[in-house]
Amino acid sequence: MNAFFDSSALVKRYVEEDGRERVINIFEEASAIGVSVICFPEVISAFCRLQREGNLDKPQYERIKGDMIADFEDFFISSITPQVRGCVTRLLETYSLRAMDALHLGSAIEWQADTFVSGDKRQIIAAQNEGLDVLDVQDE
Secondary structure (H helix, E strand, O other), X not given: OEXXXXXXXXXXXXXXXXXXXXXXXXXXXXXXXXXXXXXXXXXXXXXXHHHHOOOOOHHHHHHHHHHHHHHHOXXXXXXXXXHHHHHHHHHHHHOOOOHHHHHHHHXXXXXXXXXXXXXXXXXXXXXXXXXXXXXXXXXX
């Protein structure tokens, strides 16, 4: 199974949050993991925010950042190709999505993901309407 992760869902692989068990399970079941090119800076940003808020100390931050960097070596990373741009445009014109959410979803569609992993309700509805199997990591 090809599983495509939204950034907020991927964070759960590294940080103890609601939905983490589902994320770990999908990693164990997936034959390939896909992410958008914007996923790396978005996840690092989330880690930095957690550290600033006192939810991660410096050693924890460094450990999970290293884990994520190692994982990215094995991920399919979707670029912003003309096909992805076209899909994103159509998604934005069709659904009430934020730009980055449309980019994650458009990338998943173009990669032909079997499962789209997210916790964003609007993104999940759009993904389902687009025919993707969705794993909602917020719905515990």
